[in-house]
Amino acid sequence: MLQVNDVHAGYGNLKILRGVDMSISDGGIVTLLGGNGTGKSTLLKAISGLIPLMKGQITFDGLDISKLKPHERVRLGIVQVTQAKEAYPAMSVEENLVLGAYTRKDREAIKVDLERVYDFFPVLRERRKQMSGTLSGGEVQMLVIGRGMMAKPKMLMLDEPSAALAPKVVLEIFANINRIAKSGVTILIVEQNVRMALILAQYGYIIRDGIILIEGNADMLIKDPAVKESFLGGSVADVSRGLNKK
Amino acid sequence: MAFDLNSLLAFIIFGVTIGVVYGIVALGISLIYSGLDIVHFAHGEMYMFGAFFGLVLAENVGLPYPVALVGAMIITAVVGMLVERVFYRRLTRAGGGYTVAGMGMIICGFGMSVAMVNVAYFIWGAEAEPFRANLDYIPRLQFPGDIEVPESYVLTAIISVILMFTLHYFLRYTKPGLAVRAVAHNKDIAYLMGINVPLMISLIFGVACALAAAAGVLIGPMQSVQVEMGYLMLMKAFAAAVVGGFGSLPGAIIGGIMVGVFENLGAAYISASHKDIYAFLLLILVLMIKPSGLFGVEAKVKA
């Protein structure tokens, strides 16, 4: 589905990504892990088109999208939810969600999808008329994920959806990410919460200093001594149990 | 001058009408500011160009005044969009972008203002042109106490109200309006929502310049059309925008009305020869009491 070939990108003259290769196939959840400032968000921005490539190529469903503008990539089904958790504060929850469907013309299906988002995140239904500026951090995270769903993505990229949220909320959000994936949307998720991400995902990439250091199946990465050493602490079992309960 | 209630009322009515026109120009400045994070210093020249286009369409082409007004709005919108695409947008690529950091944009705006004045000299000359619009079909308004409001003022009031409500409806209830608001808040997020951000930026510019043109065509018959007219209008509209709270659209209109009324009263009761100072007096007064302006939202700070 998505091929990233030798991608170099950054900001102005500052090069952050120094030859990233990635290959994501249809369906399932892929996670992108790495320490702070290693280029995770930068890679997502290169894929969504918010920053131009200095070198390399990105193809989606066989189509070279390297030169396309972000809104054109959205139309192809590539949707990014940014790390900034930014909703439009002066618009209601529902207006935000409807804006997520901006590129779509199928009004009836949009209504169905709106109900689906409300089923996934019932608190959003309760707050549908509320200005999104008044939401809590967890609610905003649900809103921006829901807004991403409204675009009817083929691939949904999530940038640290668990950041700064209470464990209970994180579990709810992860369970819903799993549901979105089950419905046939490919997910690329950036996480700091490495254990949970590797439990959720089937495949993982680890990035350091703008290049992919290790990649592999999630159950393999979680046992990898190098990964364990640099990222993992605590027990995998706790989280596993938490996720399964949902 | 002896004080009497009727003339006070008259000054207020004229002040409000002129003020609404300041407000309309300020609306465009605010729209560009909230959408693109730049203060457009060549906006007075868009107003001047609009006035000339209206004049040419009405006098030389012979179109009825309302048609000339719409025509001038469209032509000026196109000119504005071209200027933005060809000159301003290049600068945004150099970094700083449409952000407060883009100091280059401010300088470019000033340069554009000078360039447009010179282009206008070249085309229309330095003479002030009277704008004799045929407005016989518009009724004059009679107020008690012998106050008569001329047609051009009545028309200005009507058209201004139409423009304000149209803009409000557009931003509030239409899909491109929603997209414009999204772009104004955050361009990256808007992009990721599938909004064609460059197109919306053009649209914002076009609408803002069309509003300036409308103001020019409305002021034309009251005063005259002249190459240097943009500078003072920019200053007044700027004062209006700041008084109302920079970036606030309702604030721009209210600020405009306040400037217009204040200026008329000052001219009537203090001294008419310093008419153009009162706007800035009001500006300073308001800023002393409420630095963010009357309807100011807190200053935008962008990362």
Ligand SMILES: Nc1ncnc2c1ncn2[C@@H]1O[C@H](COP(=O)(O)OP(=O)(O)OP(=O)(O)O)[C@@H](O)[C@H]1O
């Ligand atoms: N807009 C920008 N302009 C210049 N440099 C930037 C910009 N955004 C990020 N950077 C730099 O690029 C590098 C990589 O940033 P990036 O946001 O991709 O990191 P990250 O892996 O997502 O980190 P985190 O886990 O903290 O989100 C950092 O050194 C950062 O300072």
Ligand SMILES: [Mg+2]
């Ligand atoms: Mg990041």
